[in-house]
Amino acid sequence: QSGIILTRSRDALRIARRKLSLLTRLPDNATIAEPALLKGSVGGLEELQQTALANREEYKNSVMNRDLAMENIKIVKGAHYPQAYAEGALSYVGSDPETLMEGTTYYGGIRLQIPIFEGGLMKAEVSEARSRLRQAELSSEFLRRSIETEVYESYVNLQTETSVLKLAAAQQEDARNNFTAVEDLFSQGLAPSLALIDAQQTLLLTEREYVNARYEQQIAILRLNRSTGLFGKGF
Template identity: 35%
Template structure:
């Protein structure tokens, strides 16, 4: 949107405020901070609390991998006990029960095979980590589009202030001419009052526009974490989209983060089925134990130190239908994940087509609005001159002024809407984060 007039379509240079910057504080002594759209992106990503939430989900998934991996590692435990008996007992001269005893045991256990469940659990944890990392990127995209809307909202609100200021100047010119004509007797009091009412209405519209501008800047300030005056620079015009609609859909299905997360959920559910199948298989584990016992007094057949190893094989036979129920649940979750992935694909295709049509509609009206603005400006200048010479009524001037203001506002809104529609289409295609990241890297 640089190198040409943004508002009147005439090709003349835009005003400095419209072409270069919009000021956060309309009046203030502090120097304004310059802010580009890339700067706003960077600051929003660094300051948004939602990014912390998404990153914590990744941390939790990383710890879940640690938990899953712990199941394939050996366990080492130690146990000690002290027992006090009511009395010592002897039989035939042999001491069978002491007065007290102590025991200390160290056990090393290792699962050799558990139906593959431990490895299935680890694969699920790794897939969840990949999914949650995609969630971080997905949150980045949401923050980028939210920031873009706020940024272009500031630009639109600032340009609206300029339009309303120009409308107020025109209304005051109308009033001054009406007052001058009334003094020489070529206008009526009603015409002057109509011009006064128009000027008052224009002043009220300007006040409302300035408040809306401040509200827009408050939102941008909240997203970026900036304080004080800010100059928001006009970004360059987004390049047009040249790919056909259906090819955009194909790109979206391959690159959209939510589609990749849906496929990851499906893979996690498939691993859940494998885990449930492991409940039907035997498990094998080994144990190594060292045990030491002391008694007071010592019994006749006490073995103080014992060291042994054992192998345990468990095979489930009947558990009340629990394993079958868990397997059915896992298969149901897999079918649900497959359905959700198919539904997400249809939703993504719809979103891309809607975003594409919205962009085409936004771009199509710009040329019409440029022509409308040119006609409205020429009409206003002609009607105002006619009014100055007594050839037109105040109603004609008010009508021409309203038409001109409406045309300026419509063209401004259409141009910013077109820029946002391009970004929304890129988001619906799943390429906004990559392209914005490359742009921010170029700015650094």
């Protein structure tokens, strides 16, 4: 039975290597190493949320749209204020032989444009600009809260998976010690073969749980990296 499981596991590993090569363009015989265990803390929740807001491109764009909408109100208002224009120029006329028209002429002027009656146009345009600002503010606020919630969920999930990993490691260690003790007793004829088989199966089960717990923790780390905008950079 163990030989069959080993053969199938080897085939599954070959297929997994091929899929990895397809995604990463690494050679099929590339060395595969287990990711390092998470050491220490990833930081506080508020710190991670601020990091996410500083790195997530969609939030940056949302804030920029909000600022543009705010600036647009000033532009719309300014377009209806009195406008003053100053103009100036000079011209030179020369001839040979000289004439009375020859010489340099300077001229300048100021033009003042004052809107007297607009039929409520300014009020309507400003109202529309403020409505766009309100929409941009609501969109930015909703996105901020969504990102903070996403970071919170990823943070809690990582804490959970880290706790599960610690428990799985402790259970694996206990199962290994128990198997070693039962194996010694069995070699001395003080324990039946059934006890040895049970200890071996328990050890195998805890080893699988430990491997699964490590996998889930790595997935949780990647999700937290993605939610904070640090995907690919790690901690």
